Amino acid sequence: MAKPASKKPASRKNATGPQRPRQRVAKGRRPLFMRDPDVDKLLAMIMAMTGEIALLRGRLDTHERLLAAGKPVTPETIESFLPDAASEAAREAQRQAMLTRVFRILAVAETQPQQPDISKLVDDAIKKSG
């Protein structure tokens, strides 16, 4: 009986034998940028979730383009679907628009230091309108 492949990830040269699992994380402690390290983790999760939405959207787009071309939608036609340059450009534009919406708050925060406090604006507005 063949020996089962080792579960230990390989990171070595001149390997032999059955295929070992790939190393999944780069060597060294991951750098943290945020004041609270949990925020770094949350950001990574939100980015990954955004990828999952892009995946759903892409699969839906393939369905629609197959149907529009009068083709059946089956796992096989989906696998062999080849988007043309125009549909690729449209998908890219959709993905950029989605990323802009998801990370909108970062662009807002960037303009904040120059802005006056909102309570002051409200008070002023009330005073002026009597």
Place this chain on the structure above:
Amino acid sequence: MADRSTHAMFPDATHDEQVLQDFIKSLRIYASRNFHANNRALLKDRIEPQLRRKQGARAPSRKALREAFGREPTYRWYSAMLRTTQEMLYDTVGPSIERQLPDLIERSNALRGRLGSLQLNPDMPLPRYFEAIDYHCKPGSYQQELTADDVFPGAEFDRTYRLYSMGSYGPDLDGQGRQLIEWIQSRYPDLAPRKILDLGCTVGHSTLPYVDAFGPTTEVHAVDVSAPCLRYGHARAVAMGKAVHFSQQNAEQLNFPDGSFDLVVSHALLHETSHKAIRRIFKEAHRVLKPGGVMAHLDSISKDSHYDRFFSEWMAHFNNEPYLGSLQDEDFAAICKQAGFAASQCRFEPTVAQNYGGGAKTDAPVFAFMVIAARKTA
């Protein structure tokens, strides 16, 4: 789905793998565009004035820049985003390569030796700087082998480099090679190299354009320390019909006899080596060059721009490219001189930033490189 390959060795992707990889490219375009736009603005509006108040007109050190940026929330958010994008790049492409690895190895073995050549040296020790770090945050770096005859890191790189470069290096990913060839041809119009050596070739993306650039009789050699990258690179070159002689060698200590080559080049290799290694690499280049031969290295170096210096420091620390920061401070004329080149024969010049992709898909930042070149006395 969509086989967007340019050659028969190119790894496959299912519909969903391709869509996720396309997302990573979009994310990288988004993250790097915002990282650079916001950090450039921060540098100009806040950090440069701060540093001027603190230390006058003196050019800020890379460390001072890094620390000043570190206090800025905008910098922190976009840094976390860019770093995470790099991790997602491998986490997306890696599993796809792993599932098709047996087929990739079979294809590579079938193409082995059909054009050019491949020479591996399993006993060659890897440089310490190369083993110490997983370069570019690539898990297992460029030398990881999962099984015999492995091509995993090379095959993964062919996919990740395409996403990483966001289309700007063209469908064959040879933009850096083409950029350096154009520079060499413009600066040394009399050079007609018959034998060319590419150092640190990885899978030969930049090597292949040299096969046809200087006429049909050119003999092109390429070396790298990574066996799995060379196996993949050899199979890729065969699949693309380009004769290249690949061998597993350390650029610091080559096996070629003195005076073997007319042209020795490298593309983004220097910053992946070390302070000691670069000196040995230049010496070896001088040794293997024929009299009148040219050495030319393309790399990300900026002597003037505070922003570029800040970004090399960022990449050194957070994209796992340790020497990229201090490479900026090297005295290249002195290193060339120590290597045996005459001071009057050394050049240190920027290349023109170019987008080799064409089309609307390549709306991404394109960086200029610097060339360090020297001609061996005839």
